[in-house]
Amino acid sequence: MKRLSILFLSLLAAALLAGCAALDVVASYGRASLGELLAAHPALLVRDETDPYMRLSADGETYLLVSRDFGASGDEDILIQTPLQPFLDAGLDESKLPEGYRADGALFFVCADYGVGTGARADFADALFEAPAYDPGLLTYHGALDHFGVALSHGKFEWAKDEAKNDKDIVFVLDAARLRGLGADAANVAGWTLVTMQDEKGGDFDVLIKAYDLAP
């Protein structure tokens, strides 16, 4: 039994060390499902080769901006861009915006920095997946909603694993507690829905979401 134990422990260690990347099914299926979503809905992407950012939007108001080259975009590699006014109306004090937030004219940005990346990307999904390449923990899978997501500093972008079985095919998520701290009444931000979620430890936290069902 001793020999069996030692053998198994050795095999186990070797398998885990060698196979980590191959075992990352969340990354592989996440990448694949985003690709399928974008292929099914090409209109989601704004085509402008001169723009240093690739843009995804379902309503022309709220966007996900992803830098084509993380090395050239400073500390704003991925951003959620949305109209500022609803937040101001809800009481947001834009003079207090900390790092990770930016107000520019009529627009409100939630930004995230993911290092210098691995070079220029032409494909939206490839560019977005530079983030989990930088930090694997940024890529998540939410079982209850069957969503993949990429976390930003104060928010998240999520997409459905299988849009045919989901009524929330893409979702923009903002950290409501943070916004409350900046003076906004999170329950009254027009165009955004306040939702209470549960984290992995079973604790509650509030988010503002804007979800889109892309089904025709």
Place this chain on the structure above:
Amino acid sequence: MKETSYSVTGMTCSACAAHVQRAAAAVPGVESAEVNLAAEKLAVRFDERLVGFDALQRAVEDAGYGLVAPMEGKRAELGIEGMTCASCQSAVERALKKLEGVKDVSVNLATNRASFAYDPAKVKLSEIREAVVKAGYTPLELKGEDARDAEREKREAALRAMRGKLVAAVVFAAPILYIAMAHMFPVLGLPLPGFIDPHRYPLAFALLQLLLTAPVLVAGGRFFRVGFRTLLKGAPNMDTLVAIGTGSAFLYGVYATARIALGDFGFAQHLYFESAAVVVTLVMLGKYLEAGSKNKTSEAIKKLMNLRPKTATIIKDGVELEVALDEVAVGDVALVRPGSSIPVDGVVAEGASSVDESMLTGESLPVEKQPGSAVTGGSINGEGLLRVMVTEIGEDTALSKIIRLVEEAQGKKAPIAKLADVISGYFVPAVLGVAFLSAAAWAVAGRDFDFVLNIFVTVLVIACPCALGLATPTAIMVGTGKGAELGVLIKGGEALETTHRVDAVVLDKTGTITQGKPELTDVRVYRGADEAQTLALCASAERGSEHPIARAVVEAANGRSLPLVQPESFRAAAGRGIDAKVGGRRVLAGNFKLMEENGIDVSASGEDAKTLSGAGKTLMYVAVDGALAALLAAADAVKPTSKHAVQKLREMGLEVYMLTGDNAATAKAVADSVGISNVLCEVLPDGKAAEIERLQKRGRRVAMVGDGINDAPALVQADVGMAIGTGTDVAVESADVVLMRGDLAAVYMAVALSRATIRNIRQNLFWAFLYNVVGIPFAAGLFYAFGGPLLTPVFAGAAMALSSVSVVTNALRLRRFRLKD
């Protein structure tokens, strides 16, 4: 008909025991078969002309278990000096194989040892040594073992192997349990390494658990091997339940892992690997603790065997020789130094000492021994040097008989155990049915596959009948073992069970309540007879009689140095006295009945008889040539502990009777002195059994305590026959309980121990039944259906292991049994 017992291997639960029992009983020629799960023994009675060991072994093996061939003779290992090469090795082997009675010879050149089996009846160890010397080598130290030692070695080796596998299982199961707890109970805040975060790396999470579970299932592989084998033979046992339950959990986990690999990450929440791994580990833990406890329950036998020294000092031709115990022969003179153990049974030839016999009889005070005193092998010599003439050796010694008796007792089943057997036989198939039905019911109620599987596995795991099967035999093993320590040898579970139900105790007077060694206290002569002459005549006539009063008369005559002659004729009239011819004169000596039947007028002794019998003395009338010559009186002193013992028996709620052939006055005097009010007197020897039967017809459950040959029928008639150990072999053979101590304290000890043991069995059965009665519906989700909690396989496994352990632990409490005085 042959009655014997064999060791059975492969049994894990009472369902196995029931299966082996049925298989053995079904062999043509077998009259009865009983399996003791705790002792792992099959006791079988069969007609040797029709069936032998091979047929029994085949039947048991076909059932899926093993029957161990009885070891013939003994095994020994002899160190050998002088071997230098392979041809030396062969020479020694040849020399040993040539000896009749020696077989299985194996000589190891590397270790310089020869191991072999030998039949002590055909060859002595000294002859074996001589053969080695003749071959040209030097025999060194000898290490012997008999069947019991070999069995003990095997059990201990098996226990060590179990421990190794258990440790391996724990090493792999502990991390899985941690991972499962961290994942299922996030509120505990147990950190998990990032690379197995079930949300981020569900496949790594699943694979790690699979890889950790597999070695656990290999370590516990026996459950699967035995479980599926017995299932295929149509006799599923507890291993089948564990195998199906944990096997299902593991296979589902493998399926879930495959689904995760295919993108269904939700399966990471429902893997069940921890159920399989932890349940198998817990069951292994339960089995290991059970096996360890079983070894402890037979500690009584180990203790008894350890009383036997390995060597003895024999005096041969004036020279002291230390020899192996096996070399001692009847007639040898053994030297026993102060403080050492007496090696074998014998008679003191020279010297005086006090001997501690407590380990054998439970008697705490050392017993004085002098030339002519019997000593027992295993007792401890006090401060004197003794030379002991050996009278019994080997299996004929008292110690060996006690060990055999205790072993047989532990192998015999109590009636209360048979109930558990019947239930166990149907239990496993019933549980399989319940598991399938409850799973199906929840599936029909709309529950998902996860929930249904949880129910199925939990029912199988929790429904272990092992606690039920262990409840009785473990308590009986400990109880009879404890009894042996206290000098109370109970010959089996049935005797134990009957003893606790006894409500009346009948005590034979002579030798039981009294010392059994009367002394002549009075001689009254009549019609001008000469006292000395009459006593000499009577003693001469009584020389051939074994009766205690007769011996007292002879001793008194010898004490007065009276000349005794051989009677020309002698006839004993049972229960009355003797009729003999001495020196041409007819001598009648006996009780009033004898005189009456022979027309002897005893009126002259009327007053003396009244006075003497009123003092509790036993009377013997002596008539010479048809006329009363003398009245002799003998007093048999009451044992110092008798009165207290009678009081204790009455405090236990028992009716106490005294049974004697004495006349009413004598009997009443003795009874009054010890506090007995129920006296059965003037009972002829062949009337004792009838008196017992009369009491039984009045609804009493009767224990009879006696020591003489004529007590044997009464001992057999009684519900429980108790023989005082210092009594005759016939009484000991006829009795259900042997009281090694000569005093009545052992009687209430026997009853108290029996009550404690039966109480212990009832506690065990209650908890075992309750556990299953509550556990199975709980596992099937009955309480959950009404808003109660749901049991998981892990908790079911823990509860199941706990049930077996708690039953055995409760039985072990009997080791602390003490009589409250």
